[in-house]
Amino acid sequence: MNLSALLTSAGINTAICVVLFSLYSVLRKQPSLVNVYFGQRLAQKRVKDHDPYWLDRFVPSASWIMKAWEASEDELLEAGGLDAVVFLRAVVFSIRIFSIVAIICLFVVIPLNYYGQEMRHDSITAEPLAVFTIDNIQEGSKWLWVHCFSLYVISGCACFLLYHEYIDIMKMRLVTVTTSLSAPSYFTVLVRGIPWSLEDSYSGTVSKFFSNYYASSYLSHQMVYQSGPIKRIVTLKSDAEKLYHKFKHPIAESRCRPMFMKCGLCGGSTPSFKRLACDSEPRRNDFGGSKMRTKECAAALVFFRSRYAALVASQSIQSSHPMTWVTDPAPEPRDVYWSNLCVPYQILWIRRIFIFVASIALVIFYLAPVVLVQSLVQYDKLQALQKIFPVFKGIFQRRFMSQILTGYLPSVILMLFMYLGPPIMFFFSTLEGSISRSRRKRSACIKVLFFIIWNVFFGNYLSGSVLDRIGRASNVSQISKQLARAVPLMAKFFMTYVMTSGWASLSCELIQPFGLLYYYFYRYILRYKDDSSYGTMTFPYHTEVPRVLLFGLLGFTCSIFAPLILPLLLVYFFLAYLVYRNQILNVYETKYQSGGLYWPIVHYSTIFSLVVTQLIALGVFGIKKSKVASSFMFPLIIATLLFNEYCRQRFHPIFKDTAAQVVIEMDRQDEASMRMEEIHAKLPSSYCQFSSKCNNMREPIPVNDCEIGTGVRFEELEGLDHDSPTLVIRP
Incomplete structure (x- = not known):
């Protein structure tokens, strides 16, 4: 050439x-x-x-x-x-x-x-x-x-x-x-390799372990569930909830649908359905009674009262058996790859x-x-x-x-x-x-x-x-x-x-x-x-x-x-x-x-x-x-x-x-401004396993924030140049 x-x-x-x-x-x-x-x-x-x-x-x-x-x-x-x-x-x-x-x-x-x-x-x-x-x-x-x-x-x-x-x-x-x-991931630790117990469910085992060894800093936890059966249950629950709102508020249904991230699995509350236990006390009567225990994975998201406590827990060896109670910093809610959380930690190598x-x-x-x-x-x-x-x-x-x-x-x-x-x-x-x-x-x-x-x-x-x-x-x-x-x-x-x-x-x-x-x-x-x-x-x-x-x-x-x-x-x-x-x-x-x-x-x-x-x-x-x-x-x-x-x-x-210095200073600022309780209240509803909307949205939008009967306001799409297609607002 x-x-x-x-x-x-x-x-x-x-x-x-x-x-x-x-x-x-x-x-x-x-x-x-x-x-x-x-x-x-x-x-x-x-x-x-x-x-x-x-x-x-x-x-x-x-x-x-x-x-x-x-x-x-x-x-x-x-x-x-x-x-x-x-x-x-x-x-x-x-x-x-x-x-x-x-x-x-x-x-x-x-x-x-x-x-x-x-x-x-x-x-x-x-x-x-x-x-x-x-x-x-x-x-x-x-x-x-x-x-x-x-x-x-x-x-x-x-x-x-x-x-x-x-x-x-x-x-x-x-x-x-x-x-x-202020993101929930800084208060959250992912725990895998939870040991099986004949006496308690995985949820109960997690609650006992962290209440015992992290009594002053442990807040609550949320279990990770197998995606197949639970997702079908949540879908049925969501359909029933939509049907309920359609009969109760037929006019508002087309404008303000109940958000899927308010499901019980996310830690939120709904007006007419019980919340699936994701706190320290396991409830065996939700969605099928004791069968729910078989749907839990040996993994959980554990919430702490401070960022520094979560940082220390995520970087520490929790047990003399390194293949159990394995902790890692939790990803952001939209970043979590839920399917891999249920993979047994012992076979990852x-x-x-x-x-x-x-x-x-x-x-x-x-x-x-x-x-x-x-x-x-x-x-x-x-x-x-x-x-x-x-x-x-x-x-x-x-x-x-x-x-x-x-x-x-x-x-x-x-x-x-x-x-x-x-x-x-x-x-x-x-x-x-x-x-x-x-x-x-x-x-x-x-x-x-x-x-x-x-x-x-x-x-x-x-x-x-x-x-x-x-x-x-x-x-x-x-x-x-x-x-x-x-x-x-x-x-x-x-x-x-x-x-x-x-x-x-x-x-x-x-x-x-x-x-x-x-x-x-x-x-x-x-x-x-x-x-x-x-x-x-x-x-x-x-x-x-x-x-x-x-x-x-x-x-x-x-x-x-x-x-x-x-x-x-x-x-x-x-x-x-x-x-x-x-x-x-x-x-x-x-x-x-x-x-x-x-x-x-x-x-x-x-x-x-x-x-x-x-x-x-x-x-x-x-x-x-x-x-x-x-x-x-x-x-x-x-x-x-x-x-x-x-x-x-x-x-x-x-x-x-x-850096520990950064998270400690942030904890002190939140405690001085009385924002820590507000953050703690939002933590249980921050991670939602079975909602795609929950993972894609930047901020949760509560159902109560929608004004029923007054319409929904949308902003115009800004920043497009003059060669872009003309856009109008959807009513």
Whole structure:
């Protein structure tokens, strides 16, 4: 592949992006698609669309770009929470560092690579891409000092920017924690591994244990129940309650329905039904008498009188048997993943081992398509595969087909295979037993990150070397040389992968093809007319964070070896900055968040990318017979690892635990202002296991707050630009 072919590929991908971006600017104006492209805003307001016919709806415009660009960080924090701001900070960090890297490498390193050997140069567009890589530098050249010094500057700038980003995000997390200390999760502890007793139910056992050992701080508790039978009982109870209100208040029924979160399981009270016991005294006459005991799980949510007491209980070993009375900080009510709370704690370690083995097996399985992709990239190695598959011999010899095989097809095949990985890893994270939705998504993010780094980077890197040894009769002494030269030689594949996977993924993110298909299936196949029941999506951190970090790894490792990839990466990061800001503001609803815990993943991944780059440089300088430049890599690697250890000691504890000083001061303030009793009264009704509304609502709305007979007031949907569909208030 030469430079003109790369520019042609970039032009084609640019045209595709322009077409899809223009299509998005038209689709977002259609009133019928407001649920797809404005789900985040519609989740907070009840509206319906109005369908006027006006010409501007079918004319592409760039107003959404200006809206996304002008949005402040406070608006993003309100719309997407701290996790969204942290993700966008990772994109901004990538823009900053790779702008510096591009300036250094495009104006200093590329000219040295281009004139690294005495040779006759043709026109730049006709030059092969290998001329612009470090592979064109002669062995023992004194210019390798420039590459070594450039890597020092790049590593120093990356660490400097990481340090300041860590400080800013740590401050934002502390502010978020301080402002959310009134949340019920800070008073709540999740208890699992409750021992079985022949004399008492699980509820009675929990009450006796915490009344005995936490007598001064224990408030009450709420049991976790098996979802199947209890959910059916609650559904019958809810239907009966609605029927009761329909007869008693037929006019008000259409305006103010009794909230499902006032069910007995939530700790609230209802006017005509008994409340299911979730306090210290077990009641065996509710919903089937003593049979309820068999529906309880060996898990409970225990409420304490102060935040500090809950913090101490969640971080302490409660019993001499570590597999019983296991305590953890409780997630937020909307963040609890109830299905996994009933999983016996004693078998979780077996699940984790099984998931670990299954994840490794999946990575090994994916080496097969990676080797296939590399066989297509390296056309001169197809001769070895033709001996295995003679039927393809005639196809490989055609020039047009060879260009397709070595150009678009490899990156497209790999991209399609990579789309299957994240859903599987997400399923694995569910089986692991995560107690919260945010922890499940964060666990899936780490698995997907390892998955794509190994298969996209190391898998292509190693499989290319294997195919190279198949195509040539190489002895063992040449293997290390071939491995060290693999990164600059693989640059052309990584360039096309950035365009086909990176640019194309952003276009698909805007268009939301799966959301469109689901909406049309929901509306026209299932024929649901009520759009308010159309579900909104949460931001897919487990796919987008690994993709951004993978491109960061490609940028660092190719920086001084194959700098032509840097402009393509900068285009991706600038587009990602605009696209993701728009999606966070308009599309994705924030139902739960982790409080910025994605930043340590970004930090460690960046340090890993820097160390891998420095190790590759160590090998390349050794192959180029520059012993001095190679020896200077050791201090850089050690300094990078020491910087990472300092950040781990300085910042990571803030992201792991809550400071006791903060919660004690908050407890004292609430006790002085007499707010503690009010908080205690709301705790039993804060967690509702069997209500989806309960998990999605930010604040409980009591039934008594609705004014019967006077109508219900709704606010208008604000903040939409003039290209957005016209919206009216639902009566």
